[in-house]
Amino acid sequence: MKTEQGIALVDRDEDGVDRAFREDVLKGLRQRQKAIPARWLYDDAGSQLFEDITDLEEYYPTRAETEILEARGAEFAEHIGKGRVVVEFGSGSSVKTPLLLRAIDPAAYVPLDISGDFLRASAATLAEKFPAIDVHPVEADFMREVALPEEVLPLKKLGFFPGSTIGNMVPRTAVDLLRSMRATLGAEEGELPLLLIGMDLVKDPKVLEAAYDDARGVTGEFNLNLARRINRELGGTIPVDALRHKAPWNDDFARIEMHLEATRDIGFEVAGQRFTMTQGETIHTENSHKFTRRSANTLLLAGGWTPRMRWTDSEDRFSVILAEATEKRDAP
Structure with missing residues (x-):
């Protein structure tokens, strides 16, 4: 057996921040439809939450x-x-x-x-x-x-x-x-x-929507963890309690979409930049094409x-x- 410590190829700045993460988040929050690539859902906490999701009854x-x-x-x-x-x-x-x-x-x-x-x-x-x-x-x-x-x-x-x-x-x-x-x-x-x-x-869309919006709310926590990660790693001030998880089926694109929806008007900072969201506005965090x-x-x-x-x-x-x-x- 040979187990190595791993080869680190992630580009970090002098403060240890993943440059690609910061760039993707800031770029995504500036868009009319705010969107952040799904790969950033998977920090250590997100990866563990996803492992929990795979054990859910709804997640086939x-x-x-x-x-x-x-x-x-x-x-x-x-x-x-x-x-x-x-x-x-x-x-x-x-x-x-x-x-x-x-x-x-x-x-x-x-x-x-x-x-x-x-x-x-x-x-x-x-x-x-x-x-x-x-x-x-x-x-x-x-x-x-x-x-x-x-x-x-x-x-x-x-x-x-x-x-x-x-x-x-x-x-x-x-x-x-x-x-x-x-x-x-x-x-x-x-x-x-x-x-x-x-x-x-x-x-069946009902089967799909249940798989991505489970009764226990684990998938919701997985989605909300992205906001917590932004706050922790990028100096964010996102009010996580003002966001909720949504996962509708989009038949036109044959995909489930995950969003973080603002339940009220909010303002926050990320990496020193200011952003706002009105009630009902969303951050599109993941697609799951079928x-x-x-x-x-x-x-x-x-x-x-x-x-x-x-x-x-x-x-x-x-x-x-x-x-x-x-x-x-x-x-x-």
Whole structure:
């Protein structure tokens, strides 16, 4: 077993503030429709809250994807083969990642995540479970191309992106991410990298809205944690008690939208800049796009990946797709 402390690639200023976080927040709050990229929901507290969400009765995606990973392990091994390096875009789940590692017997495991403490804790847990697999955690923003540890560069790669996180992005951003994944994974000795990716499916809006606005309010706390993080890390004065969580289905764009809605007129500062919100105005914090077979394939192809295999759970709620990198001369 080899567990490293992780390679920190996050750009911080002299006060330890993540420059990209500050830039995205300030830019998003200046827009007519205020919006902050969903990746900033996942600090350590947000990551733990999301783990709690995955255990909720209403939140079906984790159970559905886990069912696929448990049932199709032999097929994954057949189509992926042994000896690849698993590069997971996002810190590994205590449930889903071990299922894949057991199925395909990888040469090494490289989790990438922007939340360093959560990343290292998850990597240490997996290293204990799999002492024969070298674990190389890398703290980085995987939305951009990431330099992988030298130890794994000569080896064949499998990207792993479970949870339908790709659905959190508008199509343009999702395509950019898929292309950056292709660049991160590279190719060795003519071996094109593979990508195993989860994509949630279009279904009854009532089921979807319940999954993102649970009765216990855990998803609401997850959303509100973003405001608390802004206050803590960016010197914000957002009155969190004047915000509430909303998660409506937008049929035109086939997505659930998460918003923080002002329950009264408010004013606040972030990083020394002044902002206001009127009652009913929202900060758009997350999209969760849902896919058909056609829209999933179209997105992957646009991002430089050719779908090869597709699996769904027993209730056709969720899909896991194995794609191969498109050769560069054929890429869109």
